[in-house]
Amino acid sequence: MAQSAAPNNPFIKQLVHNDRQVRDKAVASLRTFLSRSTPFTSLDFLKLWKGLFYCMWSCDKPAPQRRLALDLSALVSLLSTPANFLGFMRAFWQTMAREYTAIDSLRMDKFLFLIRSFVSAAWGWCAKGNWKDAETRKQYGELLKEIPLHPRDPKVPNGLKYHVIDVYVDELEKVGGENAPYEELMEPLVELGQKGLLKSVRKKVAEALDDSRVKEWLGIEDDEEEDDEELSEAEAEIEGEDEDEEFGGFDD
Numbered sequence: 001m002a003q004s005a006a007p008n009n010p011f012i013k014q015l016v017h018n019d020r021q022v023r024d025k026a027v028a029s030l031r032t033f034l035s036r037s038t039p040f041t042s043l044d045f046l047k048l049w050k051g052l053f054y055c056m057w058s059c060d061k062p063a064p065q066r067r068l069a070l071d072l073s074a075l076v077s078l079l080s081t082p083a084n085f086l087g088f089m090r091a092f093w094q095t096m097a098r099e100y101t102a103i104d105s106l107r108m109d110k111f112l113f114l115i116r117s118f119v120s121a122a123w124g125w126c127a128k129g130n131w132k133d134a135e136t137r138k139q140y141g142e143l144l145k146e147i148p149l150h151p152r153d154p155k156v157p158n159g160l161k162y163h164v165i166d167v168y169v170d171e172l173e174k175v176g177g178e179n180a181p182y183e184e185l186m187e188p189l190v191e192l193g194q195k196g197l198l199k200s201v202r203k204k205v206a207e208a209l210d211d212s213r214v215k216e217w218l219g220i221e222d223d224e225e226e227d228d229e230e231l232s233e234a235e236a237e238i239e240g241e242d243e244d245e246e247f248g249g250f251d252d
Contacts, residue, residue: 012051016058023055027071034088035078045091053095056114057107065110073117076125082136085125086143092118093147100157112163119164120171123185127175137184144188151195158201165189165204169211182217 014026052072059068079085096115103111126137148164150156168189176182186209193205208214215221 015051016054030075031078034075035080037080039083040087042087045087049091049095053099056110066113069114069117073121076121086139089122090143096160097147097156100160115163116167116171119167120174123172123175130179131181141188145191149188149192151192152197161201162204165208169208169213173213186214
């Protein structure tokens, strides 16, 4: 179970303390800690995310859970350098991929909201300066392809992929704006739809890409009748594939 590995760092222990006031104080202290411009190591961020994961794990009741998820995702905006932003988000996605299947049904909703909040917060960081930091934007897109939207890595739970696909367009719309490079930003999702090993994943991506907002962003004319026909053909093709298709992941 996820709670079996007890963190041993004193700061991490505060994040997972049984007393909510102690946990809240520890989260508040992160604001100063993460706003520094000096670099963190990947191990620093992985240790931190171990604590943050258990902090979320220990949080009870819907209102405090929602507040904590928003407080944690707000930390992204405090990261003052591209390297720290990318390192923090890499550790987040690594942690979610590693722990996702250990999340029980009673805790799943709060973690799904946490993931949605971080999808939004990461887009918000990339959108700073009117999307002018092309290099960081590109590297974050590659990170999405590498972990949560990897088309064939069996270590990335399908449930995590499905949820990211579900929220991808909604959260991008919130921060996109007229100058957002939508074709580039949609590339991780498009690539997953093209290369995904599981037909259920490809079908879910196809449904997301059929959104009228995506068609507008990508300059695709919305011929509804033709689109419905093409989608039906694509779904029929997917359904007709051989059942002995190579296994690409574990059931969540």
